[in-house]
Amino acid sequence: MEAKNIKNSLGIVEAKYYTFAQPPDELVLESGQKLGPITLAYEAYGKLNEGKSNAILLLHALSGDAHAAGLHQGEEKAGWWDSMVGPDKAFDTNKYFLICSNVIGGCKGSTGPSSKNAKTGKPFALDFPIITIADMVNAQKYLIDYLGIGKLVTVAGGSMGGMEALQWAASYPERLRSCIPISTALKHSPQQIAFHEVGRQAVMADLDWREGNYYSFNQPERGLAVARMIGHITYMSDQSMEEKFSRRLKDKDHSFKFTTDFEVEGYLRYRGDSFVKRFDANSYLYITKAMDYFDLSGDKLIRPGTNPDIRFLVIAFKSDWLYPAYQSQEIVRLLKTRGVDGTYCEIKSTYGHDAFLVEVKEQTRLIRHFLNNV
Amino acid sequence: MEAKNIKNSLGIVEAKYYTFAQPPDELVLESGQKLGPITLAYEAYGKLNEGKSNAILLLHALSGDAHAAGLHQGEEKAGWWDSMVGPDKAFDTNKYFLICSNVIGGCKGSTGPSSKNAKTGKPFALDFPIITIADMVNAQKYLIDYLGIGKLVTVAGGSMGGMEALQWAASYPERLRSCIPISTALKHSPQQIAFHEVGRQAVMADLDWREGNYYSFNQPERGLAVARMIGHITYMSDQSMEEKFSRRLKDKDHSFKFTTDFEVEGYLRYRGDSFVKRFDANSYLYITKAMDYFDLSGDKLIRPGTNPDIRFLVIAFKSDWLYPAYQSQEIVRLLKTRGVDGTYCEIKSTYGHDAFLVEVKEQTRLIRHFLNNV
Numbered sequence: 001m002e003a004k005n006i007k008n009s010l011g012i013v014e015a016k017y018y019t020f021a022q023p024p025d026e027l028v029l030e031s032g033q034k035l036g037p038i039t040l041a042y043e044a045y046g047k048l049n050e051g052k053s054n055a056i057l058l059l060h061a062l063s064g065d066a067h068a069a070g071l072h073q074g075e076e077k078a079g080w081w082d083s084m085v086g087p088d089k090a091f092d093t094n095k096y097f098l099i100c101s102n103v104i105g106g107c108k109g110s111t112g113p114s115s116k117n118a119k120t121g122k123p124f125a126l127d128f129p130i131i132t133i134a135d136m137v138n139a140q141k142y143l144i145d146y147l148g149i150g151k152l153v154t155v156a157g158g159s160m161g162g163m164e165a166l167q168w169a170a171s172y173p174e175r176l177r178s179c180i181p182i183s184t185a186l187k188h189s190p191q192q193i194a195f196h197e198v199g200r201q202a203v204m205a206d207l208d209w210r211e212g213n214y215y216s217f218n219q220p221e222r223g224l225a226v227a228r229m230i231g232h233i234t235y236m237s238d239q240s241m242e243e244k245f246s247r248r249l250k251d252k253d254h255s256f257k258f259t260t261d262f263e264v265e266g267y268l269r270y271r272g273d274s275f276v277k278r279f280d281a282n283s284y285l286y287i288t289k290a291m292d293y294f295d296l297s298g299d300k301l302i303r304p305g306t307n308p309d310i311r312f313l314v315i316a317f318k319s320d321w322l323y324p325a326y327q328s329q330e331i332v333r334l335l336k337t338r339g340v341d342g343t344y345c346e347i348k349s350t351y352g353h354d355a356f357l358v359e360v361k362e363q364t365r366l367i368r369h370f371l372n373n374v
Numbered sequence: 375m376e377a378k379n380i381k382n383s384l385g386i387v388e389a390k391y392y393t394f395a396q397p398p399d400e401l402v403l404e405s406g407q408k409l410g411p412i413t414l415a416y417e418a419y420g421k422l423n424e425g426k427s428n429a430i431l432l433l434h435a436l437s438g439d440a441h442a443a444g445l446h447q448g449e450e451k452a453g454w455w456d457s458m459v460g461p462d463k464a465f466d467t468n469k470y471f472l473i474c475s476n477v478i479g480g481c482k483g484s485t486g487p488s489s490k491n492a493k494t495g496k497p498f499a500l501d502f503p504i505i506t507i508a509d510m511v512n513a514q515k516y517l518i519d520y521l522g523i524g525k526l527v528t529v530a531g532g533s534m535g536g537m538e539a540l541q542w543a544a545s546y547p548e549r550l551r552s553c554i555p556i557s558t559a560l561k562h563s564p565q566q567i568a569f570h571e572v573g574r575q576a577v578m579a580d581l582d583w584r585e586g587n588y589y590s591f592n593q594p595e596r597g598l599a600v601a602r603m604i605g606h607i608t609y610m611s612d613q614s615m616e617e618k619f620s621r622r623l624k625d626k627d628h629s630f631k632f633t634t635d636f637e638v639e640g641y642l643r644y645r646g647d648s649f650v651k652r653f654d655a656n657s658y659l660y661i662t663k664a665m666d667y668f669d670l671s672g673d674k675l676i677r678p679g680t681n682p683d684i685r686f687l688v689i690a691f692k693s694d695w696l697y698p699a700y701q702s703q704e705i706v707r708l709l710k711t712r713g714v715d716g717t718y719c720e721i722k723s724t725y726g727h728d729a730f731l732v733e734v735k736e737q738t739r740l741i742r743h744f745l746n747n748v
Contacts, residue, residue, distance in 0.1 A: 031628075031630040033630075126632075129630070130628075130630040130631065187621065188621070189612060189615065189616060189621075190615040190616060190618075190619040190620060190621065190636065190637075190638040191607065191610075191612045191615045191616075193621070193636050193638055193639065194603075194606075194607045194615065194638050194639070194642055195607060197603075197636075197638070197639045197642055198600060198603045198604050198607065198642065200632065201599070201600050201603060201642075201643070201646070202576055202579075202600045204632070205576075205580065205596035205597060205599070205600055206579065207581055222579035223579060225575070225579070226572060226575050226576045226579055226600065229568075229571075229572045229575060230572050230604060232568075233565065233568045233569060233572065236565075238563060238565045238698070241563070241564040241565045241568065242563060242564060242565075244564075245564040246564060247561065247562070247563075247564065247567070247669065254405075254504075254667055256405040256407075256503070256504040257504065258500075258574065258578070258659060258663065261666070261667075262564065262567050262571075262666070263564075264564040264567055264568050264571070265567065265568070265571045268568055268571055268572065268575075269575070272575070285632060289632065292635070292636070293628055293635075295621065321695070324612070
């Protein structure tokens, strides 16, 4: 597929890299450890206006990256939110300057456990410090500083991206005019932690993991594939699986073997196998841990005595059982009790947690209307 | 804990073993393969009356066994349904003769993949044929024949046990007066298949699995533990995890390591580790496959033109998201369209799928009343 065939596409885009100048050449992390030098991979679409007042920061989820929209040269697959970002789309590149950066801890160009540790000349592996969502956001803030942007029109993302959006409001309320957390939560529930922990256990159970020092060898592919398969079950709904696969068999009859019988099994295996080709297992450990540590409940999102001038648009999807709507309602309830302007929208969808990536029409309507009023 | 300390306990019980006499020394399986000789481990409680008309067959779930109630000599943990089986309990041993047998494919005394293959003198491993729920029930039927019981008062079980109960009604309607399927389904949904498939993938990804030939070595403990951890998440509800663990930490603060931070993580690791000490990994593969193949939808539960004289009590629990109540409602709807007597009860509970093991009071009331009218 050529870029020109994608409706309202941004066409060919490419990643940029920003390595923190001195100061700060290091980031002091929430754990107290220091990390540096730090490079962030990012992409930007649209045009920053003269007043630098039309910038929006997009925030990716667990397995996402800086490539939010458009096509990379020679590739066929558009960015992860291409349906939402482009000319006349929800995030309209005719009006806004869109930025998306790969999180620290990631493996798509930003400094993470697979990056070279300047002190040893070898990949960090588990010498990479544990990072948090607040650390990711601190790194993003330096990128926004570097781009000379004082105040962002909004920060928006789904799932972990929604956590980052909330963290921006908590850490840098003066740098935002609005905030769009989607399919997310104020804190991970024990069930959400549990799903992540099982994924980490699957990775670490793989002998190829080698306590994280696998970079001269193979990835722990089998363990990481299992982790991803668990993830995919939680991203879909019971109903969307029924609609997509039902009990259809791959072949005419049961195999009476432990090979792939049902289409849903083939789908999971395919998803697991393709993930290990594009994602670093240690990044999986670090990023899931960051999400599990995330907790902006109580006084942490809106600090007492502050009255941040931020408008929130909180979006949830009915069939999302991984980040159930009640968690989005908790965000809105907290905003209301602190006198902060928050709009809650629960969108009908059968797509489960994946809905934030695929339910384009309703999200576009909501977000365009919201941004027009910011 | 001594037996006498357990209220209404059966006290010390012990397993019995029945090896099929000739004929049938072999079972022709649904796959067309033959399996034999077959041994079933079983337990029996209460007294079979002279007319042999007071027998009830209890049916265990995936990781269960023949030890439904009472205590084994020297052990502290009572059988899996001890709260429901005993004097004056839901299944009252003062009135009924209770039987429970380990399924074929299992690893608790019945013939399964860890049993010795008479033809080779070595454990079957993956030479064990794929079995189905119907095969399990066929084997149970020979045990009931052997015990001289013509007609069972009821067959009852939760989860896979509920599938077996339904299969009894489909395969041997003339041998039942009633049927109590609990927390179960007419067929596995793609989501249910998916959770099992990921568990199997976790086992088979473990190098210690050795294509099933691990009996001279270690079990694939890491893979089987991951599979069990996935299972445990699905057996609990979001709410019961919140009540039991919330976000409580094991230590005072975050570890900032990949060790156990949250209590829920410790719980899952403990559950995974203890499971591998008591359960055979290949049995896990075979039994989950049998559940995935299970499908009594359409005309398969009640064959057209038949009018089986069986009363059904179908029980579901509100917070069970692994076997959601709508699947039990589908059973009842099917019964109604075929003119078969079916009562549906949906019990309020926060325990999720585990509820059938722990919600004793309401189940006892329902089942005692139901059995009094059979």
